Amino acid sequence: MTDTKSSSGREGGRSLKTRVKTARKRSLSSTLWLERQLNDPYVAKAKREGFRSRAAYKLIEIDERYHFLKPGQRVVDLGAAPGGWSQVAVGKVGSEQGKGRVIGIDLLDTDPMPGAEFKVMDFLAEDAPQQLMEWLGGKADVVLSDMAANATGHKKTDQLRIIGLVELAADFACEVLAEGGAFLAKVIQGGTEHELLARLKREFAAVRHVKPQASRAGSAELYVLATGFRGPTKR
Known part of the structure; x- marks a missing residue:
């Protein structure tokens, strides 16, 4: 249940946050997550747009x-x-108008979307890269990954797990990308990403760290953008 004090969200010059009361069957972490969601301007903006x-x-x-x-x-x-x-990719590449292709891969079902094709598949499967290129009709220009490993609550362990996942995503990207392609993936700041960055610098012409404003305040979330894939014959 929620407790709000003003429909306008302001009183006496201060923004009023929606506070969530801890339910009997809801953990504190779940309550805090729900409170962040209810007060997140990007969540509200996404719903509006x-x-x-x-x-x-x-x-x-x-x-x-x-x-x-x-x-x-x-x-x-x-x-x-x-x-x-x-x-976002559908709008950028024009796939709804037949100008490009967007294929989403997940272990979960994803609701249909005009301009995108969603496949239930484990990208770690041995035949996944070849299967994807068959679906695409060739190699990819961009591989995106906003994946994050399930959190354990132990900071160092979580950093290692997400870097491990990004390394696997990078392996996949290097198998399916066309020369000149780009790879964007989520990482976590904390000193465990240096080996990954060194590897990407060998595979791509340019590698950048990016911290978008839409990332939550205080989050260690960071993105790595690698562009200009050198191709399998030039590594």
Whole structure:
């Protein structure tokens, strides 16, 4: 249940936050997450503008800065559900008008979306890269990954797990990307990403760290953008 004191959200010059009372069957962490969701301006903005998740604004901001999504591209979205990043990619490449392709891969079902194709598949499966390229009709121009490993609550362990997941996503990207392609993935700051960055610098012409404003305040979340894939024969 929620307790709000003003429908306008302001009283006496201060913003009033929606506070969530801890229910008998809800953990404190779940309560805090729900409170963050209810008070997150990007969550509200996503609902108003029809995006499937607040994460859409992270991709929008990163692309507005570096312009790596272009009309006609073939884009792969790893861990696509619920589809916020795929939704942005559809608009950027023009796949709803037949100008490009957007394929989202996830272990979960994702609701259909005009301009995108969602596949239930484990990208770690041995035949996943070949299967994807068959679906695309060739190699990809961009591989996106907003995936995060399930949190354990232990900071160091969580950092290692998410870096391990990004390394696997990078392996996949290097198998399916066309020369000159781009790879964007979520990482966690904390000193465990240096080996990954060194590897990406060998595989790509340019590697950047990006911290979009849409990332929650205080979050260790960071994105790595690698552009100009050198190709399998030039590594």
